[in-house]
Amino acid sequence: MQTSDQLTRFIFYLCLISILLYSFLKKIRGRLWKIYTCQQSSEAEKQFHRQNSLTDLHEAVAKNSEANVRKAITNGIPIDLIDHAGQTALYYGCERGFANLVNILLQHGARHDILDVNQTSPLWAAAQKSHAEIVLALLQHGADPDQQANDNTTALYHASYEGHLACVYYLVRFKASVHLAKNSGASPLFVAARNGHYRIVKHLLKYGANPFQTQADGRSPLHTALLYSRTRCAQLLFACDPLRWIPQVDIYGWTHLHFLAKNGNIRMARLFFHHVRCELKPIDFEQIDSFGNTPLHIAMFHRKTRFANYLIESGFNIDRSNFFQWTPTMIDVANRKNQARFDESSPKIYLTQLLGTYRIDYTAEEDEMRQEVETYVRLLIFEMEKFDPLFRHDLICSGSYYERTRIGVPNEFDYMINLSEIQRLCTFFDDVNYPSGYGRLYPLSTNEAHEKLRPYLEPTIQCVSSVKIRKRFYQLLTSARAFVIHQETIQQFKHLKFEWTSGDKRCGTAIHAEWYGSRYAYLTIKIDVVPCLTVYRWPRTAKVTCPLAKPEFQIIARSPKPDQTDFWRISTSRTELVSFLSLVDEIKDAYLSLKTLRYINPYECRIDKVTYVADELLTSYMIKSEFLHEISRYPQSQQWIKGGLIHRVTSILKRLHRHLQQGLIPSFYIENYNVIDGDDYARLRSFEIKYVCSLLKQVQEKARTMNRRVTRSQTFAASESIDPSPPLRVRASTTSS
Structure with a gap:
């Protein structure tokens, strides 16, 4: 009897260990396969991979050439070789929707369970792009419908998010779990x-979604x-x-x-x-x-x-x-x-009145707002580092709030996240042959650098891709919110309410929050978070000397054009922050006046179903560049006070108007660098010019009124200073006496 009990326990524990081992192997099979291919296929990679890490088979699939695919297979190219991003030829076909090529590759034994660097499978890619025929083919060949990516999303999640009804039907038919959620907790039903x-909601509820x-x-x-x-x-x-x-x-x-x-x-x-x-x-x-x-x-x-x-x-x-x-x-x-009314009879102090109304006072509530926003950002990037140690960081505060140039309400904060670990593994080159204001980031010639940065390299040039770093940063930041926005964390914040909305910008990520307070009853706050690296020298293409004691500048993950992802943009935000804090108020008032004029004169246009508002047409970067040029021409604070303020503002707007017509606003710090974004300018040019022209006319009218009144007052004063001849009657009586 005792022997029978021991045997039963032995069988029970053996089954339990088998189940746990199976679950573990199922979870890491993609990684095990990568290790296996790295060890067993190194010779094949050397033989078939080109400099851009692709094979002829990858190229054939990318070009949708069935003949070249069959030729590459016949020539003996291993069908499951991966590129620098961990993607096979099958992944290429699934992502692009080439159903005929996918079927050929599956017939020749292509593996559908090889995951890329983001742990996404070919099935995941096909479902996201709504390639229903390919989704069905992969499922029929045994693809796992519940494979989860780095952010725990599944093929069903993305098919539900995008509204791909046929993909949802196929996935549910092949027993995809309707309960598996993203790391934020969002389920396919959500x-x-x-x-x-x-229709997808109805179908998911029918099959047991909670x-x-x-x-x-x-x-x-x-x-x-x-x-x-x-x-x-x-x-x-x-x-x-x-x-x-x-x-x-x-x-x-x-x-x-x-x-x-x-x-x-x-x-x-x-x-x-x-x-x-x-x-x-x-x-x-x-x-x-x-x-x-x-x-x-x-x-x-x-x-x-x-x-x-x-x-x-x-x-x-x-x-x-x-x-x-x-x-x-x-x-x-x-x-x-109502909007504050200003004394129309005093054009000389018109801008001063505007500043008195819209300048932020930076009281205790503004400081409390800054502290809570900073705490939120630090919590997010701390979680990011736990996800991926390569994105170890330092926080750099920048932007108008910290420059003390915010106008209206403190509803926007800017932070640069210095990726110190990537910075340690790279070196930056800003060659004169590169586009002005841009450079390339190359990994150091060490095994550690190439191993850690391999997924982020541009395959042909072998430099670090700004777009890949930015997209990975966005993915990590949005995933980190799931570990910050919960019941325990929000107890630290008395006023701030976190929102899930975010946006992947061309240079970083915009996240949102809401503020409830005593002075500001309610504010929607935008927090721009930009990944960057710090270079401890001054740009080779700089046209002014560095004002900092220890020269430095940042590079941000933004390319000059969408297809030039190998370039990083030079940023002098840290230098600008120090410079603005050192400016005297009389000079800084001109910059604040320009931003106030933009604030009180709303403007918007709609292009291709996208609405652009005033601060997107006339950016602070444009205003700042022209303002710094004006300072170099008029460095004395006496030239910016009283009536000089409105003349300086008029001069800056005139130059802005002229440069927008030419399509070139020169950077103050970087030689031959155009502040205007080329892609945006092509669409927005006419609206930008029209908006700046309206601001210029408004200020010029005030300046003309002021000049007329000054002229009249001077004429009146001059006439009073002359002793007029007495009237004839008075003269006659004086003579007779």
């Missing part, structure tokens, strides 16, 4: 509801459907168990009605109230979030007046204060406050 793909599965911040699929006005998706989710979805709130205490208030859709609010009132359980609609805001506060913050009136008619209290003593009534008064 992203389908967010983007309004109601409608109550939330993101890391507690948002449910219904929350996001209400926020983005996805009516059909919301109706499908309303039909789920109301006793479970009604009490759901996110980590900030936002109810479904808070999300509706931010959106302002009255039709969806009526639909929501209809489903809620069908339940007999009483509900407090005026629940407050962690900042004390009711749904009515949220509607007023976002200027959803009709929705706010709807809530007031439904019985919401308009005099209830949040934790910062703002009532909905007070918020409404602040929103309706």
Whole structure:
């Protein structure tokens, strides 16, 4: 009997170990395969790889040439060789949608489980690009539908996100898990509801997707459907168990009605109230979030007046204060406050009046805002480093807030993330033959540098790609938010509310947050985070000496053109910050005046369904370059005060207008570098010129009025100084006496 028990336990533990071993091997099989191919195929790589790390087979697939694919296979090129990014010829075909080539490669035994450097499979790439025929072929050949990339996304996640219905059908048919979520907690159902793909929502619910599965911040699929006005998706989710979805709130205490208030859709609010009132359980609609805001506060913050009136008619209290003593009534008064009027009879102090109204005072609340934003960014980049030690960093503060040149409200912060580990492994060259203001980043001639940077090298030139670094940075930063935006972390922040929205810019990442405070009732804050490297010398193409005690400049991950990804742009942001902090206020006022004019004169244009606003047409970098040139011409502070201020501003606007017409705004620091972005300028040129012209006319009119009044006052003073001849009657009486 004892022997039988021992045998049973032995079999149990053996099965348990087998299951764990199988799970482990399944998880790392892609990495094991890479190790195997590195050891066994080194000779094949030397024989068949060219300088750009591709084989003839890769090239044939990229060109969609069936004849060349068959020829490469016949010539003995190993079908599963990978390029510098870890991608096989099969991956190329799946990503590009070449179904005939994919079938040929699969027939010749191409492996579909080899993952690239981001742990994405050929099936993942095909599903993301909506190549349904290829998705079906890969699944029929045994591809794993639940393979997860670095950010835990699956093929089903991306098919659901993009709305690729056929791909979703095939993946679900082959038993893809409907529950596997991205590292942020977003499930396939969540992203389908967010983007309004109601057929996919219906299909996922039919096959067991959990409608109550939330993101890391507690948002449910219904929350996001209400926020983005996805009516059909919301109706499908309303039909789920109301006793479970009604009490759901996110980590900030936002109810479904808070999300509706931010959106302002009255039709969806009526639909929501209809489903809620069908339940007999009483509900407090005026629940407050962690900042004390009711749904009515949220509607007023976002200027959803009709929705706010709807809530007031439904019985919401308009005099209830949040934790910062703002009532909905007070918020409404602040929103309706008219723009300040200026003394039209005093053009000489017109700009001074503008600055007095729109200059930021940098009080205790602004400093608290800075501290919370910096803490948030430091938490994010700390998590990034844990994901990938290659992206070890230092934080560099830059931009208008730290230059003390922010106008209006402090709703934008800029940070440069110095990638110190990559910096240690590289050297920067800014040759005179390169495009002005750009250079190349080459790895050091060590095994460590080439091994760590191999996925980020440009295959032909063997220099570090700015685009690959920037995209990896974006992926790491967005993934890090899942480990920062949770219940424990938000306790550190009294005013800041994190948002999931972000954007991959051409030089970095823009993330967003919201601020609730005493002085600023509500602000939407944009945080620009730019990866960079520091070079401890002054650029070879500089045309002025470095003002810093220890010369340095940064290079940022931005290329001159989309196809020139081997170049990095030289940035003097750190130098500009030090220079602006040392400027006297009389001179700095001209720069602030220009930014104030842009702030109070909104302008927008729409091109190819994209809306551009004033600060995108007339960027701060453009204004700053012309301002620094003006300082070099008029270095004395006396030339910038009183009436001189409006003349300096007029002069800068004239030069801006002329240079925009020429398509060239020269950099102050770098020789022959054009501040204007060539791609943007081609689209925006006419609008930029028109906008600057309107600002110039406004300032010139003030200057002309001021000159006329000065001339009149001088004429009047001169006439009073002359003793006029007495009238004839007075002269006659004087003579007779």
